[in-house]
Amino acid sequence: MLTKRIIPCLDVNNGRVVKGINFVNLIDAGDPVDCAEMYNNLGADELVFLDITASSDNRKTIIDVVRNVAKRIFIPFTVGGGIKGVNDMKAILQAGADKISINSAAVKNPDLINKGAEMFGNQCIVVAIDAKRENNLFKVYINGDRIKMDLDVIDWAKEVEKRGAGEILLTSMDNDGTKNGYDIELTKCVCEKVNIPVIASGGAGKMEDFKNILKYADAALAASLFHFKEIMISDLKDYLEDNNIPVRRI
Amino acid sequence: MIAIIDYKLGNLGSIKNALDAINLKSVITSDINVIKKANKIILPGVGAFKKAMDNLFELNLIETIVNEIKKGKPVLGICLGMQLLFSSSEEHGLTNGLNILDGRIVRFKNNSLKIPHVGWNDLIIPSGSKLFRGLNNSYVYFVHSYHLITDNKKYLLTDSIYGYKFACAVEYKNIFATQFHPEKSGSVGLKILKNFGDL
Numbered sequence: 001m002l003t004k005r006i007i008p009c010l011d012v013n014n015g016r017v018v019k020g021i022n023f024v025n026l027i028d029a030g031d032p033v034d035c036a037e038m039y040n041n042l043g044a045d046e047l048v049f050l051d052i053t054a055s056s057d058n059r060k061t062i063i064d065v066v067r068n069v070a071k072r073i074f075i076p077f078t079v080g081g082g083i084k085g086v087n088d089m090k091a092i093l094q095a096g097a098d099k100i101s102i103n104s105a106a107v108k109n110p111d112l113i114n115k116g117a118e119m120f121g122n123q124c125i126v127v128a129i130d131a132k133r134e135n136n137l138f139k140v141y142i143n144g145d146r147i148k149m150d151l152d153v154i155d156w157a158k159e160v161e162k163r164g165a166g167e168i169l170l171t172s173m174d175n176d177g178t179k180n181g182y183d184i185e186l187t188k189c190v191c192e193k194v195n196i197p198v199i200a201s202g203g204a205g206k207m208e209d210f211k212n213i214l215k216y217a218d219a220a221l222a223a224s225l226f227h228f229k230e231i232m233i234s235d236l237k238d239y240l241e242d243n244n245i246p247v248r249r250i
Numbered sequence: 251m252i253a254i255i256d257y258k259l260g261n262l263g264s265i266k267n268a269l270d271a272i273n274l275k276s277v278i279t280s281d282i283n284v285i286k287k288a289n290k291i292i293l294p295g296v297g298a299f300k301k302a303m304d305n306l307f308e309l310n311l312i313e314t315i316v317n318e319i320k321k322g323k324p325v326l327g328i329c330l331g332m333q334l335l336f337s338s339s340e341e342h343g344l345t346n347g348l349n350i351l352d353g354r355i356v357r358f359k360n361n362s363l364k365i366p367h368v369g370w371n372d373l374i375i376p377s378g379s380k381l382f383r384g385l386n387n388s389y390v391y392f393v394h395s396y397h398l399i400t401d402n403k404k405y406l407l408t409d410s411i412y413g414y415k416f417a418c419a420v421e422y423k424n425i426f427a428t429q430f431h432p433e434k435s436g437s438v439g440l441k442i443l444k445n446f447g448d449l
Contacts, residue, residue, distance in 0.1 A: 123393045248370040248389040
């Protein structure tokens with residue numbers, strides 16, 4: 001039977017993993033390969049690397065990170081951040097990533113989803129959607145959530161599926177950083193409307209939050225909660241298993 | 251030396267990396283002579299069935315692969331590489347495969363299932379398997395939309411469940427195949443590759 005995935009997200013700045021809340025007060029958290037290996041040993045099912053390197057001059061360092069991780073870690077991993085075209089996708093996939101995640105670039109140029117899916121296969125293309133509540137709807141935000149688009153999250157989710165996305169990484173901007181739990185309403189709405197896997201993100205604070213969201217989502221992503229060791233993945237999996245959520249055990 | 255067959259679809263680096271990590275010598279190749287000299291073959295697979303068969307044809311590799319396998323050289327088909335070993339697939343219209351084993355490749359048929367099937371499934375491991383030697387209660391990583399159907403009971407088949415039971419590994423004489431990706435299945439996957447390498 002298919003298990004629910006637990007996915008730690010690692011922010012990478014100039015080739016180093018950094019920890020921080022909302023990208024401020026970043027502290028160095030070590031070598032990406034070492035961090036990846038630690039999560040792998042704890043039973044993470046997949047990893048997401050988000051390149052937050054500000055300077056485009058240093059963007060190439062992420063390729064080295066990907067190449068090194070791929071030599072040591074034998075679970076799937078996704079790389080996102082700053083990917084603008086198929087050449088960026090190709091470079092990251094050839095370096096050894098299994099999937100690439102696109103966000104703003106997909107909103108600005110939706111054909112990029114089709115092109116990526118045709119060239120590399122649907123399973124390689126993860127579309128990240130940042131969602132924020134507005135009245136009774138959810139709107140899509142881009143550019144690190146600074147720009148609101150006149151785009152409904154459900155409509156966009158359906159469109160990315162039609163264009164060939166293999167998975168959706170759905171982040172609630174309202175809940176991100178609050179530790180009050182994932183946005184169940186948002187996640188449930190999207191899961192009901194698309195037939196591709198949905199990874200829920202934003203708001204995890206305690207183990208119960210994972211249990212609640214994994215009734216709907218196929219996978220749950222968290223960053224600081226795992227980095228600051230507030231929850232250990234191995235303990236989380238014990239808890240989920242006790243609560244009848246199927247998880248992979250190592 | 252293990253020949254990882256390069257038919258110009260997808261990234262083969264992850265298989266090479268996994269074999270390197272367990273000290274198995276391998277080469278990514280589409281050279282007939284290298285394939286003939288290798289003592290084992292891995293037929294990898296990311297992409298679509300028809301495109302893969304077209305590329306194998308254009309690279310003039312079909313005859314060599316079929317002959318080497320029929321001569322008894324151990325082969326490991328991975329994901330699409332497993333599917334290619336069978337008679338045909340319905341992906342993008344009916345396409346003939348390498349037809350080394352009897353069976354058809356069909357799309358998951360169940361409207362409530364998300365396609366592709368992505369993620370970690372538990373395996374039902376049969377006793378007496380060489381490929382799964384030393385493993386039990388294992389989880390492996392899948393990414394696929396199509397799966398094998400075969401009536402041939404000679405193949406030692408391993409099942410998993412996604413909506414319904416489907417064949418996710420094959421073991422028959424010198425032919426080994428997995429629908430999942432051992433190179434992405436953590437330490438379990440490395441053990442499977444090691445078992446193949448140690449044959």
